[in-house]
Amino acid sequence: MRLGEALVHKGFITEDQLQQTLKAQLIYGGHLGTCLLEFGYVNESQLGRVLAETFEVGYASIEMFQDINPAIIDTISRKVVERCHVIPFGLDDKVLQVAMIDPRSVTALDEIAAFTHYKVVPWVAPEARIYQAMERYYNIPRRQRYIMVCRDLDLETSAGREQPRRQYATGDPPWQSNLGEISAELEDRRLDDPSAEPEPDAGVDPIHDLDQVSKTLCEAQKMESVTSTILNYASRTMARCILFAVKANEAHVLDSRGFPSIEEGGEPPSFPVGPQGIFGLTLGREDYRGSVPDEPSFKAFYQTLGVDVPAEILVFPLYLDDRLVAVLYGEAGGGLMLDPDNEEYLRLAKMVTLSMSLVVIKKKILAA
CATH class of the missing domain: 3.30.450.40 (GAF domain)
Structure with missing residues (x-):
């Protein structure tokens, strides 16, 4: 079952909301989950749990990206991280735990394993959080859109609210420039x-x-x-x-x-x-x-x-x-x-x- 279908099945969103979000995804690009967060149809925890169930892997929450050991960060090069959209966050007995946008990407997993010479165990995290960690640990700049998504998620979390604010219900989103x-x-x-x-x-x-x-x-x-x-x-x-x-x-x-x-x-x-x-x-x-x-x-x-x-x-x-x-x-x-x-x-x-x-x-x- 695909992400959107799973969210509808669980009652987190309606079919109309899914169709609206799919249209936004086509126009604005990015992962479906990013668009759902921007519309405010799901919160970060809901998205993460359903992503994990959909991909049948663990959910790497934002807490797992806090203060990652530099030695673990150094297991993967900046170029590989940029290509594969991956963040290593755990290493134990030659088993490397990594968070990814697409944990089913065989090409990316093979490249990571070949580079590190470790057994790679993929987890999934929302696209915006992966880009946030890529910027923090590897100095890979994020686009304005993803800075705004994480800012709003963090504001909502600190305020104790479950739903992020809607960013572009109508019109063009605020990150666009020229x-x-x-x-x-x-x-x-x-x-x-x-x-x-x-x-x-x-x-x-x-x-x-x-x-x-x-x-x-x-x-x-x-x-x-x-x-x-x-x-x-x-x-x-x-x-x-x-x-x-x-x-x-x-x-x-x-x-x-x-x-x-x-x-x-x-x-x-x-x-x-x-x-x-x-x-x-x-x-x-x-x-x-x-x-x-x-x-x-x-x-x-x-x-x-x-x-x-x-x-x-x-x-x-x-x-x-x-x-x-x-x-x-x-x-x-x-x-x-x-x-x-x-x-x-x-x-x-x-x-x-x-x-x-x-x-x-x-x-x-x-x-x-």
């Missing part, structure tokens, strides 16, 4: 008249190397240069790809390759962003790679795009300041499968939001 400028840039790009000026890369040979992509993105002055560079590179191995801009819970087609119905002109389509449908496939994941579920909402998506349902798709949610700002979608087309090198796609996806931020920063510098 999203307005980026949203405006993306909106300007979406509304651009394609006849007004040629694409900046028109007539230029496609880039075949990710290092060259990164250099080109660093030099980009406009958002259209970013979108063109990303999609031109992606289309090397993807028969069809789209970059969506996300605004007000709607995903708008920003640019695309391989979709005649979009590229022939007219108003680009938009789609709702929610737990159901293409975008919901990425819930709680860094990306989604796999087949398309045989459900009406997915069929409607491809009907709108004017293409058949593909055999395999890749969907990357692109977050900035813990807010979904764009989505990169790709497919091989027809019954074909995509290139097996997922790491290359991951690198490309990470470049998108970084380069979008860079364009905004450059404009601010030039306007100063």
Whole structure:
């Protein structure tokens, strides 16, 4: 049973609250438990106990992170901690006790065991507490969102109340900074008249190397240069790809390759962003790679795009300041499968939001 289902089953939250939280998770990212704490639907103890039952491991409460022996901290390097989101807190007879966000991650557990040469026993802790401990013991900075979550949890605990305050019942959460400028840039790009000026890369040979992509993105002055560079590179191995801009819970087609119905002109389509449908496939994941579920909402998506349902798709949610700002979608087309090198796609996806931020920063510098 998944975390949300377990919380509903135990009566800690309602089905409506779960659906609202899933939608928030898709938009703001992070673990479902973090969103539940921010909405105030569960307290830290409830979340920890149900996490432990769901993963079938022990619950590492905040008390276990107090004054951890430096020798135990030194058993795992900063780089491994940053990759695996893990905090060692106990060591006895070659058995290392560690707290994790995802104690079922075989890849992370194998890496920790290989690095420490100990038997590793995983425990689970809320995402915000893991990041808090990573900052305290390894000087790995937390994002503002997680600082605020822990602050509110600590305030509620000291006040003797069981429920944390709701942070973003409506509107954008308070930790976000320059999203307005980026949203405006993306909106300007979406509304651009394609006849007004040629694409900046028109007539230029496609880039075949990710290092060259990164250099080109660093030099980009406009958002259209970013979108063109990303999609031109992606289309090397993807028969069809789209970059969506996300605004007000709607995903708008920003640019695309391989979709005649979009590229022939007219108003680009938009789609709702929610737990159901293409975008919901990425819930709680860094990306989604796999087949398309045989459900009406997915069929409607491809009907709108004017293409058949593909055999395999890749969907990357692109977050900035813990807010979904764009989505990169790709497919091989027809019954074909995509290139097996997922790491290359991951690198490309990470470049998108970084380069979008860079364009905004450059404009601010030039306007100063």
